Structures are given as C-alpha cells and as structure tokens.
Amino acid sequence: MQFSELGLSAPLLKAVSALGFASPSPIQSQAIPVILSGKDVLAAAQTGTGKTAGFALPIMEKLSSGQKPGGNNVRALILTPTRELAAQVEDNIRGFNEFLDLKTTVVFGGVGINPQMKRLRGGTDILVATPGRLLDLYQQNAVKFDQLEVLVLDEADRMLDMGFIHDIKRVLKLLPAKRQNLLFSATFSPTVTALAESITQSAVKISVAPPNTTVEEVQQILVNVDKSKKVGALTALIKQQKWRQTLVFSRTKHGANRIATRLTNSGIPSAAIHGNKSQGARTRALSEFKDGTVNVLVATDIAARGIDIAQLPVVVNLDLPNTAADYVHRIGRTGRAGASGQAWSLVSADELQQLKDIETLIQKLLPRETLSGFEPDLKLAETTLSAPKKPKKPKKPKQQKEANAGDKKPQAKASPSRRRPARRKPARASTGSHAS
Ligand code: AMP
Numbered sequence: 001m002q003f004s005e006l007g008l009s010a011p012l013l014k015a016v017s018a019l020g021f022a023s024p025s026p027i028q029s030q031a032i033p034v035i036l037s038g039k040d041v042l043a044a045a046q047t048g049t050g051k052t053a054g055f056a057l058p059i060m061e062k063l064s065s066g067q068k069p070g071g072n073n074v075r076a077l078i079l080t081p082t083r084e085l086a087a088q089v090e091d092n093i094r095g096f097n098e099f100l101d102l103k104t105t106v107v108f109g110g111v112g113i114n115p116q117m118k119r120l121r122g123g124t125d126i127l128v129a130t131p132g133r134l135l136d137l138y139q140q141n142a143v144k145f146d147q148l149e150v151l152v153l154d155e156a157d158r159m160l161d162m163g164f165i166h167d168i169k170r171v172l173k174l175l176p177a178k179r180q181n182l183l184f185s186a187t188f189s190p191t192v193t194a195l196a197e198s199i200t201q202s203a204v205k206i207s208v209a210p211p212n213t214t215v216e217e218v219q220q221i222l223v224n225v226d227k228s229k230k231v232g233a234l235t236a237l238i239k240q241q242k243w244r245q246t247l248v249f250s251r252t253k254h255g256a257n258r259i260a261t262r263l264t265n266s267g268i269p270s271a272a273i274h275g276n277k278s279q280g281a282r283t284r285a286l287s288e289f290k291d292g293t294v295n296v297l298v299a300t301d302i303a304a305r306g307i308d309i310a311q312l313p314v315v316v317n318l319d320l321p322n323t324a325a326d327y328v329h330r331i332g333r334t335g336r337a338g339a340s341g342q343a344w345s346l347v348s349a350d351e352l353q354q355l356k357d358i359e360t361l362i363q364k365l366l367p368r369e370t371l372s373g374f375e376p377d378l379k380l381a382e383t384t385l386s387a388p389k390k391p392k393k394p395k396k397p398k399q400q401k402e403a404n405a406g407d408k409k410p411q412a413k414a415s416p417s418r419r420r421p422a423r424r425k426p427a428r429a430s431t432g433s434h435a436s
Contacts, residue, residue: 006032008061011099016057019095025050026208032058038180040203042196046186046332047155049208052092055152055182059126060093062149064100069123069147076150078128079171081158083108083279084286084303089154090128102126109133110279117142131159131167138174145175153199156185157192162302165195172199218331219342222355222366224380227348230318231259233374234346235266237316238296245289248298248316249330256298259318263296270296274303301326304333317345320354324361349378360386 003016003024024032027045034041035058045051059076069075080086090106097104102125107116109132116133120142127134127143137143151172153159159168181200185192196203225233238246250256253274260272271285271294282303289297301321315334321327327345334341345366347355359365365385370376 001029003028006057007036008032008057009064011064012057012061012096015096015098015100016053018098021053025054027051027054027206028057030206030208031055034204034206035059035180035182036061040181040200041183042188042200042203042205043182043184044186044188044205044207045184051154051184052089053096055154055184056089056093056096056126059150059152060096060100060102063102063125066149067147069103069125070144071123072120072142072144073123073147074120074127074143074145075124075147076126076152077134077145077148077171077175078126078152078154079131079134079159079168080128080154081130081162081164082302083110083130084282085155086128086130087283090126093126093128104128107133107137108279109136113137113140113142131164131171135167135170138171148175148179150180150182151175151199152182152184153195154184156183156195157187157189160189160191160195165191168195217341218334220331220345220364220366221342222345222347222368223371223374224368224376225346225348225371225374226376226378227350229374229376230346230348231262233371234259234316234318235263235268236373237344237371238263238268241314243314244292244295245312246296246314246316247304247312247333248296248318249304249321250298250300251319251321253300255319256300256303260296260298263298268296269294270298272298274300277303301330304330313341315341315343317343317347320345320347320351320358322354324354324357327358328362347380349376349380352381352383355380356383356386359383 001024003013003021006024006029008016027043027049031041031043031051031054035055041055043051043054045054055078063075066075078089080089086106086108090104093104103123104126105116105119105124106128107120108130113133113136116137117140120127120137134143153168159165181203183196183200183203185196188196223233223237234248237243248259250259253276256272256274260270263270271288273282273285277285285294285297288294298318312334315331317327317330321330331343334343355366363385365383368380
C-alpha cells in the first residue's frame with residue numbers, strides 16, 4: 001500500500017514524503033479512506049502506531065477545500081488529555097501543513113490565555129486543545145463552533161483516566177449535532193465504549209496491533225537494591241552500560257527533582273518533568289532530552305503520558321508504581337516500532353507487594369540480577385506466580401482514575417508451570433548473578 005492510493009492530494013503526499021514516511025502504517029491505510037468518506041470512526045490504536053497522521057491527514061484533506069473559518073470559528077477540534085500530547089499533535093499537523101495553507105492552533109492550560117485568545121480571533125481550521133482550557137476560552141467567547149465539521153477525541157481512555165469525562169460532556173453540548181466524530185483510544189474499557197457509543201453514529205471500527213506487545217518484546221530486568229542506594233545504583237548502571245537516552249520513572253514529583261539533581265551532580269546531564277513544573281520548563285526538558293543535551297529524563301507517571309519519543313532504548317523504574325497497570329504503561333515507552341528495548345526496575349525489599357501485583361498482571365516473574373557493589377542488605381523475598389486477578393467492574397465516573405488503571409488485560413501468555421523464567425542476560429550487562 002502506498003500513500004498515493006489513499007485518496008490524499010499532492011500537497012499532503014509531498015509533505016508526508018518530505019517527512020520521510022515511505023508507506024502508510026496499518027492504522028493509516030485503514031483509517032484514512034474511511035475518514036475521507038465522512039464516516040465516524042472508533043479506532044483502537046496506541047501512540048507509536050502513526051495514529052496522529054491517521055486522523056490528521058484525512059481531516060486536512062477535507063479542510064483544504066470548503067469555506068475558510070470565520071472570526072473565532074473552528075472547523076476541526078482535536079481534544080487530547082495532556083498538554084504535551086496537544087503540543088505534539090499540533091507539531092505533527094504543522095509538518096503535514098507544509099504545502100497547504102491551513103491555520104492550526106494549539107491551546108492548553110498552564111500558560112497565558114491571552115496569546116491563545118488573540119490567535120483564535122481570526123478563526124482556525126484545526127484546533128488542538130485540552131478540555132479545561134478549551135472551556136475557559138469558550139466562556140470568554142474566544143472560540144465558536146458554528147462551522148465545526150470534525151471532532152477527534154485522542155487517547156480517549158487517558159482522558160477518562162484523568163477524570164475529564166465531565167469536561168468532555170460539556171464540550172460536546174457546545175458542538176453542532178451534525179459533525180464527523182473520530183475516537184482514538186489505546187484500550188476499550190466499558191467506560192470508553194459507553195462514551196464512544198454516546199458520541200458516534202454507525203462508526204466504523206478499526207483496530208491495529210500495538211507497536212509492541214510490551215511484556216513479550218521488552219527485555220525486563222529486576223535489580224534488588226536497598227532503598228537508600230537506589231540513586232547510586234542508577235548512576236553506576238548508566239555509566240557502566242553507557243546509556244544515552246534513558247527515561248527514569250519516579251513515583252513522586254519531589255523524588256524526580258532530587259534524582260535529576262543527583263545524576264547531574266554525578267556528571268550525567270538530567271532533567272525532571274512533572275506536574276509542578278511550568279509548561280515552559282516541561283517543553284524545554286523534553287526537547288533537550290530529544291536532542292541529547294540531557295541524557296536522562298526523570299518523570300512521574302502522569303507527566304510521561306503522551307510523550308512521543310520514538311524507540312527509547314532504556315526505561316528505568318527507580319521505584320515500582322503503586323498500580324501494576326502503570327508498570328505496563330511505563331515499559332511500553334521502550335522498544336517502539338519493532339526495536340527491542342530494556343526495562344530495568346530497581347526494587348527494594350519493601351516493594352514486594354507492588355512486585356507481586358505486577359508479576360500477577362503480566363503473568364511473568366521478572367528475572368533478577370544483582371549489581372556488584374550494590375548488593376542489598378535487605379533481600380527482596382522470592383515470589384511465585386499466582387493466577388491472574390479478575391478485572392474489576394468499572395466504578396462510577398468520579399472514581400474512574402483508579403478503576404480504569406486496572407482495566408488493562410495481561411498482555412503476556414500465562415506460563416503457570418514455570419516458576420521462574422529463564423534468565424536472559426541483558427546486552428552488555430556487567431551485573432552479577434542473583435545469589436539465591
Ligand atoms: P503517533 O502514533 O501518531 O504518535 O506516531 C508515532 C511516530 O511515528 C511519530 O514520530 C510519527 O512521525 C511517525 N510516523 C507516523 N506515520 C509514519 C509512517 N507512515 N512512516 C514512518 N513514520 C511514521
């Protein structure tokens with residue numbers, strides 16, 4: 001399949017080729033013709049599958065003809081859960097717009113509203129927005145939806161996880177009834193399905209395989225270290241393994257700052273990214289990580305959502321997440337697009353319960369290593385594999401944050417007969433064997 005067979009015209013084909021996209025990804029070849037035909041779409045696709053171009057290109061094709069937007073009007077609205085994802089989606093769209101003349105705008109909270117109001121004044125073809133800031137702008141009459149033709153909900157599951165259901169419903173009430181609806185979501189839990197059914201009409205369902213089946217393709221290694229020695233062990237590992245682009249997860253914002261500072265002081269340029277940082281600081285940290293100015297990005301779970309960094313080689317869990325599903329999200333950041341990645345977890349004895357929950361969810365015991373010089377005083381107890389837990393029933397919307405976190409099904413096949421998986425030694429690892 002070629003991009004030229006999908007019904008896109010020359011300016012978009014030229015842009016896609018200038019970006020180096022040789023052929024459409026599965027989500028693109030399935031979604032683009034359907035969206036061009038005007039139908040509603042429900043797509044199960046994760047970040048990394050090329051889903052942004054999957055909805056943006058056909059929308060841009062449609063908007064390249066027809067009436068220009070009047071003052072404060074919007075023709076296509078793309079809602080995203082996070083500021084980072086909003087900025088990224090608009091950035092992608094600007095790339096596709098190189099040979100077109102569509103006006104695109106991105107709005108999100110945490111930065112001044114006035115420049116956004118000014119930008120919207122002349123009308124915009126495509127507006128990428130987070131729900132809260134969009135509602136603020138609407139209340140101030142900065143945005144109108146009389147000319148709205150298309151609505152996209154991007155990462156709908158994350159939007160519900162993050163408690164945006166009420167904001168989304170408020171936005172929906174403001175939109176003209178006659179419009180095309182496109183809903184993209186990595187997972188289809190009962191709550192996402194209910195939302196999808198209330199928004200779309202006779203939608204075409206599209207589903208593509210995730211860019212990697214995390215548990216099977218990511219090489220996972222557990223290193224048992226004492227809690228007080230974790231940052232020291234991380235520093236040693238980064239130097240020993242000569243890791244360049246490493247995403248480190250910390251459970252707390254304070255921890256993220258502390259770790260980034262200690263690493264930087266040890267000669268490993270690092271930055272932290274979390275909710276207390278200003279939008280400017282977050283964007284700067286991300287671009288410095290992408291261009292290699294900083295080697296390590298220390299992130300909290302929420303801040304890491306929606307970050308698009310292709311093919312991260314290594315992800316490190318400096319502490320295990322409280323929710324097992326977050327572990328799967330975290331390690332899914334590595335090994336994108338078929339490249340294999342490594343996920344290292346530095347685990348102290350007090351994290352036994354989190355470890356058990358993770359191993360139950362992924363139905364696999366994490367292979368253990370010890371790092372020489374960092375042998376633990378407090379040993380992490382051995383674990384055995386227990387049967388997968390039944391998925392919890394979805395709770396009412398206000399408790400969705402927790403309820404949805406457990407929605408993810410185990411992605412690996414169960415191997416209950418194998419008590420401990422064969423240990424694979426990570427490439428170039430110089431860790432010692434686990435003394436049992
Ligand atoms: P997304 O899933 O939309 O976040 O896209 C993931 C990454 O894949 C982005 O960096 C895109 O620029 C890139 N990408 C999207 N479509 C293609 C394609 N057809 N060929 C090569 N790269 C692509």
